[in-house]
Amino acid sequence: MRVKARAVVVRDGRLLVSRERRRAIEHLLLPGGRVQDGESITDALVREVREETGLEVVPQRLLYIAEVVGAYGAHDLNLIWLAELADGDAAISDDALVAFDDDRVSSIMPPIVDQIAADAADGWQHPPRWLGNVRRARG
Secondary structure (H helix, E strand, O other), rough: EEEEEEEOOEEEEEEEEEEEEEEEEEEEEEOOOOOOOOHHHHHHHHHHHHHHOOOOOOEEEEEEEEEEEOOHHEEEEEEEEHHHHHEOOOOOOOOHHOOOOOHHHOOOOOOHHHHHHHHHHOOOOOOOOOEEEEHHHHO
């Protein structure tokens, strides 16, 4: 099992995403990635978001814990954090932001954008939540 730290960064009602090519197919992801041995979760989050987007973030609070048990033996535990940009005026390319009502949101991994949109609209009122195996739950 791999432990991953992922960020939820919302700017002007749009979600920050990173892009990755796997098997010649481009995927949209919540930015973040694997926690290295000896690295704290929040340090991994900051490092991974910087590597994937070039942006500096400040972790705010844990939102979700989601397991992804997928094909090809993948088994990830995602710790998903609400994060803010260290520089609130930092430039972000339009292709790195996806509106919650954009057709592409259904392809973002892990597949929890509906949950993120609902919680963002609610002002992030809930304590951190276990979402279970979101790959199996979403198909």
